[in-house]
Amino acid sequence: MINKFILRQLAINNLPILRSIFVCLLYCINRRIASYVTVDTVKKTDKKASKMGGLFVASCLILLLIPITTWATKFPVQSVVPGGIALMPLGESRTPPPKTYFNKQRVLVLEHENQWFALVGIPLDTKPGAYHISIKPRNKNIQTRFTVTNKEYPAQYITIKNKRMVNPNPDDLKRIKADRIPINKALQTWTEQTAIDTNFIAPVDGRLSSLFGLKRFFNNQPKNPHSGLDIAAPAGTPIKTPASAEVIDIGNYYYNGNTVILDHGQGLISGYFHMTDIHVKRGQFVKQGDSLGTVGATGRVTGPHLHWNIYLNRTKVDPALFIADEIPVLDARNKKESK
Ligand SMILES: [Zn+2]
Numbered sequence: 001m002i003n004k005f006i007l008r009q010l011a012i013n014n015l016p017i018l019r020s021i022f023v024c025l026l027y028c029i030n031r032r033i034a035s036y037v038t039v040d041t042v043k044k045t046d047k048k049a050s051k052m053g054g055l056f057v058a059s060c061l062i063l064l065l066i067p068i069t070t071w072a073t074k075f076p077v078q079s080v081v082p083g084g085i086a087l088m089p090l091g092e093s094r095t096p097p098p099k100t101y102f103n104k105q106r107v108l109v110l111e112h113e114n115q116w117f118a119l120v121g122i123p124l125d126t127k128p129g130a131y132h133i134s135i136k137p138r139n140k141n142i143q144t145r146f147t148v149t150n151k152e153y154p155a156q157y158i159t160i161k162n163k164r165m166v167n168p169n170p171d172d173l174k175r176i177k178a179d180r181i182p183i184n185k186a187l188q189t190w191t192e193q194t195a196i197d198t199n200f201i202a203p204v205d206g207r208l209s210s211l212f213g214l215k216r217f218f219n220n221q222p223k224n225p226h227s228g229l230d231i232a233a234p235a236g237t238p239i240k241t242p243a244s245a246e247v248i249d250i251g252n253y254y255y256n257g258n259t260v261i262l263d264h265g266q267g268l269i270s271g272y273f274h275m276t277d278i279h280v281k282r283g284q285f286v287k288q289g290d291s292l293g294t295v296g297a298t299g300r301v302t303g304p305h306l307h308w309n310i311y312l313n314r315t316k317v318d319p320a321l322f323i324a325d326e327i328p329v330l331d332a333r334n335k336k337e338s339k
Pocket of ligand 1: 210226227228229230306307308
């Protein structure tokens with residue numbers, strides 16, 4: 001348990017830990033040089049030792065000036081619509097973070113510029129209107145209400161050649177039911193930790209092929225809306241870890257194909273579907289940029305792509321909100337190729 005805690009902190013908080021190790025190394029080198037100088041030339045000792053001491057202090061000062069967590073301040077973009085995220089300020093961070101709930105589910109709470117913020121995932125089937133979060137301990141000075149506005153998601157019509165992917169047979173249905181057990185278990189994970197990497201990068205260098213929330217029709221039959229973001233790329237294209245996390249599930253599932261699920265902490269979970277190869281193991285800690293595997297066409301697909309899901313408070317939210325700065329680049333490739 002303690003080992004797991006240390007590993008998670010190392011994966012997520014590696015910058016301050018590396019900094020401490022570097023300061024210790026600098027100190028040791030400094031002591032070593034000073035002791036050599038003392039043995040060699042007694043007269044020059046004071047001058048050289050003080051020079052080394054100065055160098056040590058200057059190095060420490062430079063290291064201290066580097067921000068402790070360069071990623072901690074990048075939040076997803078707020079979008080208070082079905083499938084979006086509400087960012088709710090919860091007061092000064094001098095006091096411990098209030099436990100926050102939406103629809104009875106714990107909500108991710110993070111610190112930003114001396115304030116606590118709740119990142120509330122809004123389910124895709126939410127009707128426009130007034131909603132509220134509940135916080136413990138209660139505090140009348142904190143605004144807990146927010147208004148969800150309407151968003152019309154377009155319809156998408158897809159033709160699937162493999163009929164069993166649209167109308168599964170009884171055996172397939174048994175497998176689909178069995179698949180839900182490990183998937184739901186992973187999605188119910190809650191890890192209590194304050195250091196959470198929210199500085200996401202796009203997991204695949206490809207083109208945006210399907211947006212989140214599209215109303216879907218497979219072979220003209222209405223199905224569940226699109227629950228993630230699709231990035232198309234040739235099979236074998238690397239899938240990178242978008243932000244530090246722990247691998248909590250790997251598997252081969254009927255609809256999702258080869259799958260990896262990551263836990264980023266406090267109910268922030270991401271899923272990677274339809275992969276060819278998987279390069280990670282369950283329980284492994286991964287940092288931003290680490291390889292998770294490769295793009296593929298396993299499960300219910302029309303071609304090779306990554307289907308990427310992000311969950312907050314057990315709710316699927318639009319992954320594009322986490323990589324808003326990269327969306328125009330991915331989208332431009334899409335337009336170029338569809339011409
Ligand atoms: Zn998809």
